[in-house]
Amino acid sequence: DIQMTQSPSSLSASVGDRVTITCRASQPIDRNLNWYQQKPGKAPNLLIYAASSLQSGVPLRFSGSGSGTDFTLTINSLQPEDFATYYCQQSYTTPRTFGQGTKVEIK
Amino acid sequence: QITLKESGPTLVKPTQTLTLTCTFSGFSLITSGVGVGWIRQPPGEALEWLALVYWDDDERYYPSLRNRLTITKDTSKNQVVLTMTNMDPVDTATYYCAHTSAKYKYAFDIWGQGTMVTVSS
Numbered sequence: 254d255i256q257m258t259q260s261p262s263s264l265s266a267s268v269g270d271r272v273t274i275t276c277r278a279s280q281p282i283d284r285n286l287n288w289y290q291q292k293p294g295k296a297p298n299l300l301i302y303a304a305s306s307l308q309s310g311v312p313l314r315f316s317g318s319g320s321g322t323d324f325t326l327t328i329n330s331l332q333p334e335d336f337a338t339y340y341c342q343q344s345y346t347t348p349r350t351f352g353q354g355t356k357v358e359i360k
Numbered sequence: 361q362i363t364l365k366e367s368g369p370t371l372v373k374p375t376q377t378l379t380l381t382c383t384f385s386g387f388s389l390i391t392s393g394v395g396v397g398w399i400r401q402p403p404g405e406a407l408e409w410l411a412l413v414y415w416d417d418d419e420r421y422y423p424s425l426r427n428r429l430t431i432t433k434d435t436s437k438n439q440v441v442l443t444m445t446n447m448d449p450v451d452t453a454t455y456y457c458a459h460t461s462a463k464y465k466y467a468f469d470i471w472g473q474g475t476m477v478t479v480s481s
Contacts, residue, residue, distance in 0.1 A: 254423070287467035289407075296456055296474050297407065302467035340407055344466040347420040349397070349409040 259352035276341035285345035362386035364472035382457030393462030
């Protein structure tokens, strides 16, 4: 299995901050990396697919980058509705593994 | 508009078999490049991918659960069924089904609301 490791596991930030979350794959996955946002009690919501493609309807303050084994999700100017848990997931091969999640909390 | 909805028991006893149904609309599982997957999430924990079925009947499973899982599709009913045998309390989780397609590089672009399953005697 390809292991996906996110860092940090949690972070505290203020509205307006720029936030960066990283995801590392245990082996190269080209650009087959996706990012999801999950709010308590809700299903995950796809934000970014193929490392950097913004899903329709997702605000432009979200962006993704990376290839191979190292990937980044950036949220520019954090908004109140962005406080949530974020997961990376590889779609390079099965099993489709997820990272352990990064919880973004209000400072 | 694509929608998916999970259904099944909320409580199962240890050793029983769980059967979950994902009923979907807005797409067909005979369309090339389309699939439906199952993902679960124990309370307070991370997401865990379980299984996938594609338009061409290709089935994929999480290796460590392979001997307990079966995924099937019924294209006439627009349903995907997941069965998991020999349930254990550690299988207590919210179970989601989700749409995936080549259009989005096989990310899970649309998810069901999830169904909570508790395993307890």
